[in-house]
Amino acid sequence: MAKSHPVDAHVGVRMRQRRTLLGMSQTKLGDAVGLTFQQVQKYERGANRVGSSRLYEFSKALDVPVSYFFDEMPGNALSGRPMAAKVKKGSGFGEAGTPFATEKDPLIKRETLQLVRGYYKIRDEAVRRRIYELVKSMGDASHAGRPVKKK
Incomplete structure (x- = not known):
């Protein structure tokens, strides 16, 4: 083929x-x-x-x-x-x-697309922003290899 x-x-x-x-x-x-x-x-x-x-x-x-x-x-x-x-x-x-x-690109994974769709279904902008900040801080901490700090 x-x-x-x-x-x-x-x-x-x-x-x-x-x-x-x-x-x-x-x-x-x-x-x-x-x-x-x-x-x-x-x-x-x-x-x-x-x-x-x-x-x-x-x-x-x-x-x-x-x-x-x-x-x-x-x-x-x-x-x-x-x-x-x-x-x-x-x-x-x-x-x-x-x-x-393409297998390595996280933007084409079904999980990513479903996450984005779910995120934009949240109507409350403040809740959406808090979720964004939470995920961003967890990703940054995970990438740096250290635990997430509580504020």
């Missing part, structure tokens, strides 16, 4: 990320663009390339601009491709030299 092109994989990850953030099923997204959920799965895995007209349909169904699917793309996504030689170093999508390893 041929390996997915890094750009197709990135577009699929962004599609899944947005769909999950909206709480939309693959079936619902498929219905919105005239596809089966299996076809949506293939696009999300990067197994199928998304044509421009289909990408436009996905952008409308997911309420994002087409450019959303290319945001945060690593600069080395096209390395080894004929076109890559024509691109100046530092130009292109994403940060140059960023490894293209």
Whole structure:
């Protein structure tokens, strides 16, 4: 089986990320663009390339601009491709030299997306802010390798 092109994989990850953030099923997204959920799965895995007209349909169904699917793309996504030689170093999508390893990116994990959705369901802004500060302080303390201090 041929390996997915890094750009197709990135577009699929962004599609899944947005769909999950909206709480939309693959079936619902498929219905919105005239596809089966299996076809949506293939696009999300990067197994199928998304044509421009289909990408436009996905952008409308997911309420994002087409450019959303290319945001945060690593600069080395096209390395080894004929076109890559024509691109100046530092130009292109994403940060140059960023490894293209979607498994390591915490922003595409289902847990992260569900956490964000849950966070924004909290209507009280003061409660939301306190939760933000709590999680931030716990993360900072954990990252520094020391226990969280009480105030």
